[in-house]
Amino acid sequence: MWAGIRGWIISLTVIVMIYSIIELLMPEGNLSKYARVVLGLMISMAILSPIAALIQNGLQ
Amino acid sequence: MKSQKKKAVYILIAMLWFFATGSALAAPADETQIPAQQAQDEINQTIDNQIEELDLDKLNTLLYDLPDSAKEILGFKTAGEMIEQIAKGDMALDMQGIFAFISRLLLKEVTVFWPILLKAVVLALLCTILVALRSGFKENRVSEVSYLVCYMLIVILLSQSVFYMIRIVNDTITSMVSLMQAVFPILLVMMTTLGGSVSAGVFQPAMSFLAGGMAAFFKDVMLPAMSVAAVLAIISNISERIQIKRLFELVKSASQWVIGIAFTVYLGIISVQGMAASAIDGISIRTAKFTIDKLVPVAGKMLAETVDTVLGCSLVVKNACGIFSLLLCVMVLLLPAVKVMVSVFMLRISAAVLEPVSDSRLVHCMEDLSKVLVLILVCLIAVGLMMFITIALVLSAGNTNIMMR
Numbered sequence: 013m014w015a016g017i018r019g020w021i022i023s024l025t026v027i028v029m030i031y032s033i034i035e036l037l038m039p040e041g042n043l044s045k046y047a048r049v050v051l052g053l054m055i056s057m058a059i060l061s062p063i064a065a066l067i068q069n070g071l072q
Numbered sequence: 073m074k075s076q077k078k079k080a081v082y083i084l085i086a087m088l089w090f091f092a093t094g095s096a097l098a099a100p101a102d103e104t105q106i107p108a109q110q111a112q113d114e115i116n117q118t119i120d121n122q123i124e125e126l127d128l129d130k131l132n133t134l135l136y137d138l139p140d141s142a143k144e145i146l147g148f149k150t151a152g153e154m155i156e157q158i159a160k161g162d163m164a165l166d167m168q169g170i171f172a173f174i175s176r177l178l179l180k181e182v183t184v185f186w187p188i189l190l191k192a193v194v195l196a197l198l199c200t201i202l203v204a205l206r207s208g209f210k211e212n213r214v215s216e217v218s219y220l221v222c223y224m225l226i227v228i229l230l231s232q233s234v235f236y237m238i239r240i241v242n243d244t245i246t247s248m249v250s251l252m253q254a255v256f257p258i259l260l261v262m263m264t265t266l267g268g269s270v271s272a273g274v275f276q277p278a279m280s281f282l283a284g285g286m287a288a289f290f291k292d293v294m295l296p297a298m299s300v301a302a303v304l305a306i307i308s309n310i311s312e313r314i315q316i317k318r319l320f321e322l323v324k325s326a327s328q329w330v331i332g333i334a335f336t337v338y339l340g341i342i343s344v345q346g347m348a349a350s351a352i353d354g355i356s357i358r359t360a361k362f363t364i365d366k367l368v369p370v371a372g373k374m375l376a377e378t379v380d381t382v383l384g385c386s387l388v389v390k391n392a393c394g395i396f397s398l399l400l401c402v403m404v405l406l407l408p409a410v411k412v413m414v415s416v417f418m419l420r421i422s423a424a425v426l427e428p429v430s431d432s433r434l435v436h437c438m439e440d441l442s443k444v445l446v447l448i449l450v451c452l453i454a455v456g457l458m459m460f461i462t463i464a465l466v467l468s469a470g471n472t473n474i475m476m477r
Contacts, residue, residue: 014296017296017300021300021303021304024304024307024316025303025307028307028310028311028314028316029307029310031311031313031314032220032310032311032314035311035313036213036216036217036220048313051314052314055314055316059316059319
């Protein structure tokens with residue numbers, strides 16, 4: 013269980029870092045808005061992933 | 073005539089009463105002096121014998137493992153000597169010494185943590201100046217990058233101290249568990265000597281639950297959860313745009329609730345069980361004494377009294393063991409608790425210093441980390457309190473069943 017949580021935290025950290033780096037590198041423009049939404053969705057998915065795994069394991 | 077006679081009788085009675093009581097008052101003064109002395113000697117002898125019978129090796133090794141400053145407060149004695157002192161009422165804790173000890177500890181920890189935080193504060197100030205210069209050139213990206221680099225550097229410093237604290241608390245919980253494992257067999261043996269077989273039967277599983285279950289729970293679940301919270305506190309403040317602060321709050325409040333529930337449930341169960349068991353034991357001691365008194369023909373009364381004396385001495389020794397283990401528990405707990413407390417204060421102080429000048433993210437990060445450290449402190453104190461209260465309950469349970477005889 014702790015291995016799973018560890019992995020979750022590491023992936024969350026990595027995604028947040030990638031987000032902040034992409035945010036730095038992204039050119040200003042119309043597309044940056046959409047890119048931010050997509051990245052935000054990715055982070056939400058990363059936060060939700062243990063719950064998804066729990067549901068899957070529970071159904072098995 | 074009649075009244076005079078009456079008066080004479082009264083005076084006679086008064087004089088008789090006076091002499092009788094006078095002699096009765098005078099006699100014990102001479103005669104009981106020696107028996108009192110003898111009784112005292114006998115009690116001391118019994119106490120010494122009982123202490124000698126105890127297996128104090130593990131306690132001695134625990135005492136040996138304490139830091140020198142803690143040993144100094146306890147006076148560099150072995151466990152047996154200390155228990156004997158407490159049992160005979162010679163144990164005088166030097167209150168001034170204890171306060172001096174605590175303040176010395178505080179000062180020492182402050183000097184240990186000062187450099188780390190000084191580094192962090194200086195870095196943050198440099199970073200602020202850098203960002204201010206850069207934004208003068210309207211190069212927002214560059215200033216953001218330099219902020220990120222500074223943030224990483226500061227966070228590395230701070231997270232080192234946070235994870236160091238988690239490790240210390242982990243070690244302390246381990247040593248408190250070994251303290252419990254050393255103390256409890258002794259206390260339970262003494263309790264059984266006092267006729268508290270039912271209480272011993274109740275406290276035995278409670279103790280293994282505490283040492284095995286609760287301590288392991290705090291060590292293997294709560295402390296990793298604290299490190300998760302620390303990581304979340306750090307990453308939730310990296311970027312201004314993305315906020316995962318709520319997740320941090322969630323982990324924090326969930327751990328608060330879990331600690332509270334675990335603590336309350338444990339204490340509720342153990343105190344109710346302990347009370348019930350000690351009442352039963354009190355009655356069984358009473359029955360035993362009554363049986364000896366009434367069923368053994370001639371010497372019954374005397375035997376019952378002897379049983380009483382031995383029980384009393386065991387009670388004294390048991391209480392001394394208990395008080396000694398409470399002292400030891402406090403000594404084991406004190407140093408890491410002071411450490412964590414000092415680091416919380418230092419983090420808060422540096423957050424307060426940086427708030428007017430630095431970026432709010434860094435200040436928030438420091439504040440969140442200090443909240444995590446407070447929770448770590450709560451974990452440590454919860455485990456310490458559970459052990460403290462369990463030992464105190466065992467003591468009072470033994471006392472109750474003696475009071476009820």
